[in-house]
Amino acid sequence: MPHSHHSHSGQFCKHASGRLEEVVLEAIRQGFEVYGLTEHMPRYRTEDLYPEEAKMAVEELATQFDAFIDEAHRLKKRYEMKIALLIGLETEYIADSDLDALDVLLKRLGPRVEYVVGSVHHVNGFPIDFDYDTFRKSVESVSRDTSTEEQAQERFLSVYLDAQYRLFQRFHPEIVGHFDLCRLYTPDLVFSDYPSVAEKVERNVRYTIEYGALFEVNAAAFRKKWDTPYPGRDIVEVILKHGGRFALSDDSHGPHAVGLNYHRLAEYLRAVGVSELWYLQRCETPNSAGRNVRPVRVDGEWWKHTFWNGRVAQ
Incomplete structure (x- = not known):
């Protein structure tokens, strides 16, 4: 303890800040023992660039990602006596071609990508976590043949969960990234209000458990004005x-957000009855995806680790 399996830096992500080494140094300063470096995989179409990337060519994203892998491995070696750095990537699934490109990328980089954070940030080509207006465009784009807002929401959630399931099936990501990002702008939404959606939630959860994934408890939701991290209570119950x-993740977007709101994350986990935490560790035997990492349970009562002193009631 403590750990984070999901992070970004401004050096390799335009909507983050700071250099990757600054993120690592802050994690060391705070006493993190395991810290995952997981920049977004490249996007490959001009229409998928974000506004802050408008002056970039899509080829630059691929070059930038390779530079991230090089720098992450340099830092892994440089600070190996102070922290265990794990080097991975966070997925993008905008079109089916992204999955094909990810397959090529993982084969090319081989063991240099140690694990995968499986995330979906788009529905029907629209980013669902950029701003509210774009989120609404996404909902409307998959729901034009529906007659009510409830039907539109149900269709949107279904498309999101189906994309998530296909991603899980194809790549067996070791970390499930922000499972319920689809309700970022509707935090009070309850999946069980939509029976067909609730069935898909159960399907996705069961599948990832069967192949051995860990579900991240992602503190970034607090930065987005949620009262809980991702996932919400109903998903945790499932x-x-x-x-x-x-597993724990801060989903930091720069050194300022390393470990941010971890005290609230811990209080939440205690409140919902999560008595065990897990983290990823390098190993010699390949997992179901062919990558050499495995889940390891935190010994004893995780909330009694010295990291939490003064952060959460014992």
């Missing part, structure tokens, strides 16, 4: 019901 396992 995961616990099926015997799922949880």
Whole structure:
């Protein structure tokens, strides 16, 4: 303890800040023992660039990602006596071609990508976490044949969960990234209000548990004005019901956000009854995806680790 499996830096992500080494140094300063470096995989179409990337060519994203891998491995070696750095990537699934490109990328980089954070940030080509107006365009784009807002929401959630399931099936990501990002702008939404959607939630949860994934508890939701991290209480209940396992992530977007709101994250986990935490560790035996990492359970009562002193009630 403590750990984070999901992070970004302004050096390699235009909507983050700071250099990657600054992120690592802040994690060391705070006493992190395991810290995952996971920039977004490249996007490959001009229409998928974000406004802050408008002056970039898509080829630059691929070059930038390779530079991230090089720098991450340099830092891994340089600070190996102070922190265990894990080097991974966060997925993008905008079109089916992205999955094909990811397959090529993972084969090319081989063991240099140690693990994968499986995330979906788009529905029907629209980013669902950029701003509210774009989120609404996404909902409307998959729901033009529906007659009510409830039907539109149900269709949107279904498309999101189906994309998530296809991603899980194809790549077996070791970390499930912000499972319920689809309700970023509707935090009070309850999946069980939509029976067909609730079935897909159960399907996705069961599948990832079967192949051995960890579900990240992602503190970034607090920065987005949520009262909980991702996933919300109803999803945590489903995961616990099926015997799922949880890992910590700050999803930092620069050194200022390393470990941010971890005290609230810990209080939440205690409140919802998560008695075990897990983290990833390098190993010699390949996992179901062919990558050499495995989940390891935190010994004892995780909330009694000295990291939490003064952060959460014991």
